Structure formats: structure tokens, C-alpha cells
Amino acid sequence: MQPAELSAVDLVAAIRQGDLTAVQCTEAFLERVARLDGSINAFLKVDREGALATAAAIDARRKAGKPLGALAGLPVAVKDALCTRDLPTTCASKMLAGFRPPYDADTVARLRAADAVIVGKTNMDEFAMGGSNENSAFGPVKNPWDLARAPGGSSGGSAACVAADMAPVAIGSDTGGSIRQPAGLCGITGLKPTYGRVSRRGLVAFASSLDQIGPMARSAADCALVLETIAGHDPLDSTSLAADVPRYTELLEQPLTGLRIGRVADHYAAGLDPEVKRGVDEAFAVFEAAGATIHEVELPHAKYGVPTYYLIAPCEASSNLARFDGAHYGHRSNPEGSHRAGSGGQAFESPLVEMYCRSRGEGFGPEVKRRIMLGTYALSAGYYDAYYAKALKVRRLIRQDYLDAFERVDLIGGPVSATPAFKLGEKTGDPLAMYLVDLYTVATNLAGVGGISFPCGFTRGGLPVGFQLQGPALAEPLLLRAADRFQRLTDWHLRRPKQIA
Amino acid sequence: MTKPAATPEPYTTVIGLEVHVQLQTNTKLFCGCSTKFGAPPNTQVCPVCLGLPGSLPVMNRAAFQLAMKAALALECRIAPFTKWDRKNYFYPDLPKGYQISQFDLPFSSDGWLEVVDPKGAFARKVGIIRVHLEEDAGKSMHDEAAGTADTRIDLNRAGTPLCEIVTQPDLRSPQEARAWLNELKLLLVYLGVSDCNMQEGSLRVDANVNLHIPCPDGSVAKTPIVEIKNMNSFRSVERALIYEAARQYDEWQATGAELGTTPKQTRGWDDPAGVTRAQRHKEESSDYRYFPDPDLVPVTVSEAEIAAVRASMGAPPTVLRTTLAERWKISAYDADVLVNQGREIVAYFEEVATRVGEGKVASNWLQQDVLRTLNERGEAIAAFPIRPDALADLIGRVQQGDFDTSRGREIFAEVLASGRSVADVVASLGIAAVGDDELIALCRELITANPKIVADVQGGKEQAAAGLIGQAKKKNPNVNPAKVRQTCIDLIKAM
Numbered sequence: 001m002q003p004a005e006l007s008a009v010d011l012v013a014a015i016r017q018g019d020l021t022a023v024q025c026t027e028a029f030l031e032r033v034a035r036l037d038g039s040i041n042a043f044l045k046v047d048r049e050g051a052l053a054t055a056a057a058i059d060a061r062r063k064a065g066k067p068l069g070a071l072a073g074l075p076v077a078v079k080d081a082l083c084t085r086d087l088p089t090t091c092a093s094k095m096l097a098g099f100r101p102p103y104d105a106d107t108v109a110r111l112r113a114a115d116a117v118i119v120g121k122t123n124m125d126e127f128a129m130g131g132s133n134e135n136s137a138f139g140p141v142k143n144p145w146d147l148a149r150a151p152g153g154s155s156g157g158s159a160a161c162v163a164a165d166m167a168p169v170a171i172g173s174d175t176g177g178s179i180r181q182p183a184g185l186c187g188i189t190g191l192k193p194t195y196g197r198v199s200r201r202g203l204v205a206f207a208s209s210l211d212q213i214g215p216m217a218r219s220a221a222d223c224a225l226v227l228e229t230i231a232g233h234d235p236l237d238s239t240s241l242a243a244d245v246p247r248y249t250e251l252l253e254q255p256l257t258g259l260r261i262g263r264v265a266d267h268y269a270a271g272l273d274p275e276v277k278r279g280v281d282e283a284f285a286v287f288e289a290a291g292a293t294i295h296e297v298e299l300p301h302a303k304y305g306v307p308t309y310y311l312i313a314p315c316e317a318s319s320n321l322a323r324f325d326g327a328h329y330g331h332r333s334n335p336e337g338s339h340r341a342g343s344g345g346q347a348f349e350s351p352l353v354e355m356y357c358r359s360r361g362e363g364f365g366p367e368v369k370r371r372i373m374l375g376t377y378a379l380s381a382g383y384y385d386a387y388y389a390k391a392l393k394v395r396r397l398i399r400q401d402y403l404d405a406f407e408r409v410d411l412i413g414g415p416v417s418a419t420p421a422f423k424l425g426e427k428t429g430d431p432l433a434m435y436l437v438d439l440y441t442v443a444t445n446l447a448g449v450g451g452i453s454f455p456c457g458f459t460r461g462g463l464p465v466g467f468q469l470q471g472p473a474l475a476e477p478l479l480l481r482a483a484d485r486f487q488r489l490t491d492w493h494l495r496r497p498k499q500i501a
Numbered sequence: 502m503t504k505p506a507a508t509p510e511p512y513t514t515v516i517g518l519e520v521h522v523q524l525q526t527n528t529k530l531f532c533g534c535s536t537k538f539g540a541p542p543n544t545q546v547c548p549v550c551l552g553l554p555g556s557l558p559v560m561n562r563a564a565f566q567l568a569m570k571a572a573l574a575l576e577c578r579i580a581p582f583t584k585w586d587r588k589n590y591f592y593p594d595l596p597k598g599y600q601i602s603q604f605d606l607p608f609s610s611d612g613w614l615e616v617v618d619p620k621g622a623f624a625r626k627v628g629i630i631r632v633h634l635e636e637d638a639g640k641s642m643h644d645e646a647a648g649t650a651d652t653r654i655d656l657n658r659a660g661t662p663l664c665e666i667v668t669q670p671d672l673r674s675p676q677e678a679r680a681w682l683n684e685l686k687l688l689l690v691y692l693g694v695s696d697c698n699m700q701e702g703s704l705r706v707d708a709n710v711n712l713h714i715p716c717p718d719g720s721v722a723k724t725p726i727v728e729i730k731n732m733n734s735f736r737s738v739e740r741a742l743i744y745e746a747a748r749q750y751d752e753w754q755a756t757g758a759e760l761g762t763t764p765k766q767t768r769g770w771d772d773p774a775g776v777t778r779a780q781r782h783k784e785e786s787s788d789y790r791y792f793p794d795p796d797l798v799p800v801t802v803s804e805a806e807i808a809a810v811r812a813s814m815g816a817p818p819t820v821l822r823t824t825l826a827e828r829w830k831i832s833a834y835d836a837d838v839l840v841n842q843g844r845e846i847v848a849y850f851e852e853v854a855t856r857v858g859e860g861k862v863a864s865n866w867l868q869q870d871v872l873r874t875l876n877e878r879g880e881a882i883a884a885f886p887i888r889p890d891a892l893a894d895l896i897g898r899v900q901q902g903d904f905d906t907s908r909g910r911e912i913f914a915e916v917l918a919s920g921r922s923v924a925d926v927v928a929s930l931g932i933a934a935v936g937d938d939e940l941i942a943l944c945r946e947l948i949t950a951n952p953k954i955v956a957d958v959q960g961g962k963e964q965a966a967a968g969l970i971g972q973a974k975k976k977n978p979n980v981n982p983a984k985v986r987q988t989c990i991d992l993i994k995a996m
Contacts, residue, residue: 083555096554103548105555204554208795237557238798316795319587322598323552327654356591379589379790388792 003028004165008074008222009249011168015073018062022055022073026117029075033119033166040142042151042161044080045087046120051075054117069115070229076111077167079158080121081128082213083202084108087118091204092136093126095324095331095363105202106237107171107213107230114229119167122157126365127321128178128206130154131437134428135367142424143186144497145463149421152182152437158216159186163497169217169226173203175210176309177416177441180453183216184416184466187455189483189493190216191223194473195448196241198227199234205320207313208239210445219493220454220483224248227476243474251477252484256290259482261469262297262409267440273419279457279465280415283486286456287413290485297405297412301397302443308398309442310435311378311391318375321368326359333358370431395446402447406472411482415440416453416466444470452479455492464492512712514746516678517670520685521663522695523637523703524567529660530636531558531601531797536662538701542655550660552596557796560585564662565634565800568608569810571664571694572632574817577612579807584799588789593654594639602665604791607633608800614688615819616672616681627681628669637661640702658702664694670709675742682706682735683841687818691844699734706738711760712749723760724749729777731769741770745777821847829860838868845882846872849889856893857900866896870913887916894923902981903927935980943980944988947972948996958993966990 003011003025014020030048037043058073083089083101090096104112111118125135133141133156141156143149144164151160155172159182162170172179174192183190191214198213205211215226228248234240263284268277284294326332333355348354364372378387405412417437427434444451449472456467467486471479487493529536532549548556569579586604612629639656666685672678686697686704697704708729714722729745732738745768752758768777816824818840825847826836839850846867854863871892875885895916899909904927915926935943947969948955957965966989973985 089554091554099554101548101553101555103553200555201557202555205796236559238559238796315792319589319599319790319792322589322591323554323596325591325593325598327593328551328596329553352593376790379792381788381790384790384792 004032004168006168007219008168008217009225012071012074012225015058015062016068020073022058022062022117023052025073026051026055026075026119029119029165029167032164033161036144036164036166037161039147040144040160040164040166041139042122042141042157042164042166043077043120044090044092044123044138044157047087047118050086051117051119058115058117069113071111071226072115074116074169075119075167076116076226077119077122077158077161077170078108078111079124079155079170079172081124081173081204081206082108082171083204084118084121087121089121089204090138091127092124092138093324093363093365093368094137095360096204097137097331099330101202103202105213106199106234108202110230110232111171116229122155122161122170124157125154125178126368127204127317128154128173128175128211129317129367129371131177131181131434132422132424132427133157133182134424135365137365140424143421145187146421146461148423149463150185150424150426152185152417152421154178154182155190155216156182156186159183159188159190162186162188162216162218165496169215169222171213171226171230172216173206173211173213174441174445175206175212175313176438176445179214179216180441180444180451180466180468181417181437183453184455184468185421185464187458187464187466187492187495187497188216188218189220189223189452189454189487190214191220191227191452191476191479192444192450193227193231193476194241194450195445196237196239197231197243197450197474197476199232199237199240201234201237201240205316207316208320209316210309210313212445219487220452220480221249221252221487223452224252224480224484227480231476241474246477248477248480252481254481256287256292256482256485259287259292259411259478260295260409261287261292261482262295262405262412264297264299264302264412264414266299266303267414271418271436271439272415275459276415276417276419276465280413280467283456283467284413286486286489287482290489292482294413295409297409299398299401299405299412299443301394301401304394305398305443305446306435306439308391308394308446309438310374311387312395312446314371314375315379315388315391316375318372318379321364321372324360324363325356326363327355331359331363333362367431398443399447402443402449402470402472410471410478411475412470414468416468417441420459420461420463420465440468449473450476450479452483454483454486455495456486456490457492458495462498464495510746510750512714512746512750514674514742515670515711515713516672516675516742517709518666518668518672518678518682519707519709520666520668520682521705522571522666522689522697524564524571524662524664525693525695526561526564526567526662528561528564530561530564530634530662531660534660538698538703540657542653542657545657546659550596551656552598558601558794560797560800561662565608566806566810567694568632568634568662568664569802569807570692570814571666571689572609572612573807573811574688574692574694574814575609575612575614575629575632575666577609577629577632579609579802580606581803582606582799582801583608585794585797586791587794588635588791590787590789592638592641593652594641594656594659596639596656596659600636600638601794601797602635602791603633607631608802609633614681614685616677616684617819618677618680625671625673625677627671630667630669632664632666635663635665637663675739675746678708678742679735679739682738684818686735687841687843691818691821692814706732706735708732708738708742710742710745710749712746712753714750714753722753722757724753725758725760725763726765727777728765728767729770730767730780731771733772737770737772740772740775741777744775748777815844825851829854829864831860831864835861835864835868839864842872843882849882849885852889853893853896856890857896859900862896862900863893866892870910874917886920887913891916891923898923898927902984904979905982908978935977935984939977940980940984940988941992943973943976944969944985944992946976948989948992955993955996958990959996963990966993
């Protein structure tokens with residue numbers, strides 16, 4: 001069997017047993033990257049040399065009988081929103097083109113300490129703002145199932161590279177659905193852990209109170225393997241949770257008998273694609289067959305999730321992105337160039353203000369600017385109470401909805417997005433339509449709980465359909481166990497895109 | 502409370518202060534970088550205080566507790582729950598594009614600090630509206646000397662914990678404002694909260710000032726409030742306020758402009774010129790778009806923590822003045838002088854006084870000799886070579902009558918210069934106590950040689966005996982003048 005066809009769990013075992021070297025494994029995936037990524041554009045940076053050197057060092061240590069980390073030799077692709085000290089970190093923005101952070105994100109440091117092999121940085125929507133990956137300053141990612149379609153976003157590069165077997169696992173980040181939605185559209189498994197479960201240190205912040213890093217892989221079992229390494233308390237992230245990290249991989253076996261899964265009627269409102277609905281209904285049936293019971297639950301305020309999210313996230317973003325001003329690092333407008341170009345009739349208060357305006361004007365793409373403006377407006381004197389403060393109140397109500405629902409059920413199931421992968425360019429002219437791709441996912445982030453998305457079928461056109469399970473805080477063991485059980489009973493997650501096989 | 506000193510001005514000056522003090526912590530408020538002053542630019546920085554992408558702040562609890570100490574000493578109420586807010590604005594010395602500060606829930610509020618004029622001109626409780634904690638920005642150095650528009654940025658200071666103390670507009674004269682600042686500084690230095698060094702920027706003051714002018718019709722005209730910035734010393738604060746009050750009065754007389762008719766103006770103090778100047782006026786006031794910092798968790802403060810901080814505070818200067826005066830039976834004035842010199846001087850004084858067994862004489866030596874010498878040498882008491890035991894030894898010898906005070910001063914100077922012990926210096930100068938027999942013999946000799954003085958004393962002019970002292974000292978420099986005088990008088994009377 002080709003390494004690229006093995007699960008992450010099997011790859012790690014094969015390398016540990018000596019059936020496969022880390023170098024062979026890394027080369028196998030790098031070969032696919034070299035062959036396929038020209039048409040997919042999942043990677044912004046492939047670190048061929050660094051990855052092979054790391055792999056060789058791991059092989060040498062294994063040979064010498066030295067201890068190896070839990071992920072020894074496993075290739076991992078990392079979203080370009082996570083800082084890597086030896087690789088550029090751009091957030092797919094011209095603003096940070098070529099920027100090299102002097103430190104590794106906590107997640108990256110944990111991966112390295114576990115002897116994972118970081119193969120490169122994946123494409124994304126600029127600063128993680130978007131649901132299609134079309135907001136990348138370095139070109140959109142193509143969905144491996146149909147190269148004319150979007151992979152979803154913002155972790156579209158991470159989703160596509162796993163879907164195309166260019167990496168067995170990838171790291172994504174999820175602020176309003178950015179792991180689960182692209183996982184759904186690309187037919188892979190993606191977990192957004194409980195807020196604070198994985199340290200945010202070194203994740204370039206989009207919306208600090210919503211951002212969460214998580215694993216993306218072909219199966220729930222592979223996600224469990226990676227989460228075991230990247231989860232845990234970080235004293236240098238004040239919002240990191242101090243709870244112990246369970247052995248997720250060892251908690252998958254227990255059957256689902258007696259598990260109560262909630263179904264939300266609102267999820268079936270107009271706009272849900274019938275083929276997605278069919279996949280979701282079939283998934284509920286699979287869970288019932290596995291011993292779970294299905295219960296109708298209500299999340300009465302979830303319908304305000306999108307507007308609430310599109311106030312809180314831009315407000316935080318407008319402040320988080322203020323540091324990209326050209327003064328200390330990142331893109332700075334060339335003053336000579338701008339003088340030649342003239343001021344376009346714009347009068348600036350001072351050369352400093354001109355430098356700020358030009359640097360940010362040139363460095364940020366349109367969606368980032370749109371959200372900075374939204375957030376700046378909503379936080380302004382006279383508007384704060386009507387927008388930001390009100391959104392915080394609704395957020396509390398949404399959180400309470402979840403707490404109430406989880407009194408009655410163990411997990412909540414439903415679609416991860418209303419439609420399968422849409423065509424590139426289909427929604428780019430309509431920001432509001434694009435914002436609705438987060439319809440089923442934003443409430444999870446607002447509530448701070450966890451969610452997992454995995455394939456539950458395919459459309460007649462051959463596009464994957466995703467199913468989402470959401471759980472209470474720190475219910476990752478249950479989310480992973482339920483998704484893993486589903487994957488033992490179905491084979492949707494094993495299907496591979498034909499176009500690129 | 503006494504009334505402020507009567508002023509000849511036809512108005513009352515109303516002053517409120519906004520004081521920023523850097524806390525004396527080892528590390529910054531949200532990262533582990535050193536806060537030491539004077540390091541080469543940008544050497545005490547890390548991803549957090551540089552505001553690099555992905556970096557996250559973690560609150561320094563020690564800094565928070567130090568700020569609590571200041572707030573408790575200012576009689577503030579400590580909030581059981583407080584949070585961090587972002588104050589958003591763009592400036593190159595603010596690398597994140599926002600300052601982590603406290604907006605609507607400061608960690609403490611509603612306190613006061615009394616200012617007392619030892620001359621009795623005023624004693625006033627000045628209300629504190631709030632004390633909050635925030636991070637400092639970096640420093641911009643505009644390189645105008647080089648003839649370029651270059652600005653250099655030093656971020657060593659960025660992230661240093663800063664306490665902002667905002668008073669009520671309770672101060673009524675520039676002199677009082679200065680005295681209050683002195684009292685505040687003394688308090689904060691006593692508590693070890695801040696070194697309050699204005700030259701190094703660890704204490705910065707802005708003042709809000711306007712005038713209340715009684716009018717003939719019985720109404721009171723209020724001039725527009727002006728904020729004064731750029732004052733580099735307490736003396737500058739006083740001078741700027743004096744200037745500004747006079748300026749506002751002139752302006753009011755010229756224009757009649759009153760509070761509320763114009764937006765609040767900011768003026769900068771030009772120290773060499775001795776004037777305040779209007780700073781560039783912005784059309785709109787800044788909108789900092791405060792909101793809670795989502796990278797930080799709210800801070801809860803327990804009664805136990807407040808009690809622990811309170812227990813670690815030690816006596817504040819106001820309390821110390823009273824206890825010192827009572828314990829050592831020294832005047833309020835003397836206690837004030839000693840306390841105003843700082844905690845180390847007080848400790849030194851108390852050790853000397855304890856060893857000598859008396860406060861007044863120790864206080865005199867401290868004020869007349871030790872403090873004067875420290876001033877001349879520009880030294881701190883910690884580096885002063887004569888330690889309290891040595892000074893007590895010296896004072897003890899004077900009290901025993903081994904030698905007089907002026908001789909004691911010579912010994913003090915010699916000990917200071919040579920670094921030797923008091924006993925060594927006494928021995929090397931040949932100073933030995935003069936025995937009673939020796940003294941009587943010497944006095945007899947003098948009486949025999951000075952019949953005129955003897956006659957004067959016998960005639961009732963005892964003060965004439967003073968004429969013998971100089972002669973006695975020539976014969977034996979170690980004699981105690983008082984003893985010589987008394988012995989001679991006794992001998993003459995017995996004749």
C-alpha cells in the first residue's frame with residue numbers, strides 16, 4: 001500500500017515498527033504535492049528540504065534506539081495563520097508577504113516536540129476571513145473533488161491538501177466554521193475543539209474570543225491522534241483551559257448505545273439543499289442504528305448567530321489587525337512610489353498617516369478591509385451599545401441555548417453547510433451570500449463549545465456532503481467517539497476524489 | 502480643614518491632576534521582559550511587547566498587587582471584579598495599535614490623599630476618582646537635530662506597568678498642587694510602588710485647570726477647562742499653573758468665554774519660555790473604541806488578597822509623622838523633615854535614636870550633619886559611610902561630656918574623611934577624657950592668672966567665666982567647656 005493511502009494512525013505505527021521510514025513517508029506525500037498542487041494551490045509554502053531533514057533525523061534517532069515522539073514521522077501541513085519560526089507566515093495576505101516570525105506557535109512547537117514533520121504552510125482566506133478560500137492574496141484553492149469549485153474556507157488549503165492526500169493531516173483554525181465547513185465541502189474530518197482547549201499562542205488572531213485551532217484529517221481517529229498532541233494548557237495563553245488532556249485515541253471504542261443526539265428543526269429551513277438534507281437524514285439513521293436516540297431540540301437564538309458573529313468577529317478583528325500598520329514589520333508603502341503615483345486627490349493629515357493609509361490600503365484585500373470597517377464602525381462612540389454590546393448579549397443567550405439543550409441531549413447533529421461545494425466566483429460578488437455559508441457553524445464558536453464535521457454522503461454530482469456534531473464544553477472524547485463510530489459503519493470518509501487520483 | 506491661603510487674585514483656581522506612575526516591578530505588565538531603565542534601545546523586548554502577530558498577553562499578578570498597594574494607600578475601594586480593555590489608536594510607539602488599559606471597570610476608585618502644609622496654610626483631602634492599571638507605550642525620539650524627519654522608536658518601555666491616578670478637581674492653588682504631588686510621590690516611594698523619577702519618565706503629570714471668578718452680581722463665572730501637558734518637574738507644574746491661571750483670567754477679561762462654550766483645550770508647557778501654548782486642535786475628539794480585551798480574562802480580587810496586600814504595606818508617611826513625633830518626642834516639624842526624606846532616613850534616625858536613647862539629639866544630628874553632608878555629596882543614605890551605630894557612639898560620647906558638640910563635629914568630619922571608627926579618630930586626635938583632678942588643677946591655674954575675671958565673677962558676673970574657656974582649650978584641647986566654666990565658678994565662689 002502507498003503511504004498516501006494509509007491513515008495517520010497507521011503511518012505512525014508503520015514508522016514506529018520500521019515498516020516505513022519517516023523519509024519514505026515524507027517523500028511520498030511531497031511527491032503528491034509536487035504533482036498535484038499546481039492545480040489545487042493548497043500550499044503557500046512547501047518546505048521540502050526542512051521536512052526531509054526532520055524526517056531523516058527522526059529515522060536516525062529511531063535507528064539509534066532513542067525515544068520518539070507520539071507523531072514521529074507523520075507529515076503535517078499547517079495553516080499559514082500559525083507562526084512558524086523557520087517558514088514564512090503570511091495569513092495569505094500581501095500585508096505579511098515574506099514575514100518570518102521569530103517563534104513557533106504553541107501548536108507548532110507541540111507538533112515538533114512530538115516529532116511530526118511539518119511539510120509546509122497551507123493557503124487560506126486572508127487573515128482567515130472568508131468561507132471559500134477565494135480571499136487569499138495568493139490565489140484561490142481548488143476543491144479536489146471539482147477543480148472548478150471552492151474548497152470552503154477559511155482553512156481551505158488545509159482541507160484540500162488532506163482531501164487530495166498531499167498530507168495525512170493538517171492544522172486548521174476555526175473562528176466561525178473555518179475548520180468544519182471546508183472539511184465538509186472537501187469530504188474530510190475536521191474538529192473544532194472547545195474554546196481554550198488548544199492554545200492560541202502563535203495563531204495570528206482574527207477574532208480572539210472565537211478563534212480555535214484544530215486538526216483536519218481523513219478520519220476522526222486521525223483527528224484524535226493529532227488532538228492528543230496539540231491540546232493542553234498553555235500558561236502563556238490566558239484563555240487556555242487548564243483541564244487535563246484525555247487520551248482521545250483510547251476513548252473511541254465504547255459503543256454509542258444510549259447516546260442522545262439532538263436534531264434542530266431550524267436546520268431544515270428553506271435554503272437547505274435537498275441532497276444535503278438526504279445525507280444528513282441518512283446520517284441520523286446511521287446513528288440510530290448504532291444505538292443512539294434522536295431528539296428534537298431547540299436553539300431559539302441560533303438564528304441570530306450570523307449577525308451576532310458578524311458584529312463580534314469584525315469588532316475584534318478591527319483591533320487585532322491594527323498592528324499591521326507598516327511601522328514595524330509587514331508591508332510598508334514605498335513613499336517614493338506613492339509620490340509618483342500622486343495622492344489621488346486624498347489629503348493626509350501627516351506623512352505618518354499617509355504611510356498608515358497607503359500601507360494598509362495596499363496590504364489588505366477587500367474582505368479584510370470590509371470587516372475592519374464594520375468592526376471600527378460598530379465599536380465607535382454612539383454605536384457601541386447598539387451593535388457590539390447588543391451582540392455580546394445575544395451571544396450569552398446563544399450560549400445559554402446550548403447549555404439548555406445539553407441538559408437534554410449529549411450531542412447536537414445536523415448539516416455543516418447548506419449546500420455542497422459551490423463554484424469558484426459564484427458568491428464573490430455578494431458578501432452577504434458568502435456570510436451565510438457559516439449559517440450552521442458560527443453558533444458553536446459563539447457558545448465556545450466544540451464541533452466536528454465529517455462526510456455523510458455525496459451528491460449525484462459527486463460532491464461530498466458533510467455532517468456536523470456539536471457537543472458541550474470539553475466533550476471532544478464524545479465527539480470523536482461518535483464520529484469514529486460513524487466511520488466504522490460507513491465508508492464515505494474513505495472515498496477519494498477521482499479527478500486527481 | 503483650614504482654608505487655602507488667602508490669595509490676592511480675584512479668582513479661585515480649580516485644579517485636578519492626572520498622574521501616571523510607572524510601577525517598580527522587575528518585569529512588564531503582560532510579558533516577562535525587564536523594565537530596567539537605561540538599557541540600549543529595543544533590547545528589552547519580546548514578541549508580546551513588540552506586538553508581533555500571534556503573541557498573547559498574560560497578566561503579571563505582582564504588578565497588579567503593587568498597583569493595589571498604591572490604591573489602598575490612597576484609600577481607594579478595590580473592585581472585586583475588574584477587566585482589561587483595549588484603547589485603540591495608531592502610533593508607531595504603540596506596536597499593537599492599541600493599549601491595554603482599563604475603561605469602565607477600573608480596579609480601584611473613590612479614594613483620597615490629604616495634603617498638609619506644615620506652615621498651616623492648607624490641609625485638604627484631595628479626592629481620587631480612580632486608580633487604574635495600564636501598559637505604557639514605547640518612546641518616540643524625533644531626531645530633529647539630524648535635520649531629518651526621522652523618528653526613532655525604543656520599545657523597551659512598551660508594556661511597563663503604569664498606574665493612572667485621577668484626582669477630583671479639589672486642588673485650589675498651584676502651590677497646593679505642587680505640595681500634593683510631593684505628598685503623592687513620598688507615599689508611592691515609601692510603599693516601594695514607584696521611584697517616581699520624573700527625569701526617567703516614571704512619573705508624569707497632566708493638569709486640568711480653570712478659574713471660578715466671583716462676579717459683582719453674585720454669580721460665579723467659570724472659565725473653560727484647559728489640560729496642561731509636558732511638565733517635567735513639580736516646579737514646572739506649579740509654574741505652569743500660575744501662568745495658566747493668569748492667562749485664563751486675562752482671556753476671560755478680554756473675551757468673557759466661559760466653560761461649555763468651547764471644546765476642552767490642551768496646552769503644552771514651554772518651560773524655558775515659561776508659557777503654555779495651545780496644542781494643535783483636532784476637529785473631533787479621539788474615539789478610542791474601548792472594548793474588553795478578549796485575550797485576557799477578567800481579574801477577581803478576594804478579600805484575603807486585599808488583606809495580604811494591606812498587611813505588606815507598612816506605615817504611610819502621614820501615619821509615620823505622627824508616630825515618630827510621639828515615640829521620640831520630637832516636634833511635628835522635625836518629624837515632617839525626617840519623613841519627607843524617605844523611609845531609609847527614618848530607619849537610620851530610629852536606629853540612632855534607639856541607641857542614644859533620645860530622639861531630639863538624634864534628630865538634630867540627622868538634620869544638621871547627616872542630611873547636610875548627604876546633600877553636599879549627592880549621596881543616598883544607603884551609601885553613607887557613617888552607619889547609625891557609629892553616629893550613636895559619637896553622640897553618646899558628647900552626651901557623656903567626653904567632648905563638646907563642636908569637637909564632635911570635627912570628629913564626625915574626620916570619621917567621614919578617613920573611614921575610621923569614632924574610637925580610632927578620638928584616640929588619634931589625642932582626645933581623651935580629662936580627669937577631674939586634672940581639670941581642677943587647670944582651673945586653679947587659670948584663676949590665678951586672671952584676677953580680673955575672678956573679681957568679675959565674685960562681683961556677680963558669672964558670664965565673665967566664659968573668658969577662661971578659650972584659655973583652657975589652648976592649654977588642653979580636650980577639656981569640656983561647660984565643665985571648665987562650672988568648675989571655675991565653683992572654685993571662685995569657694996575662695
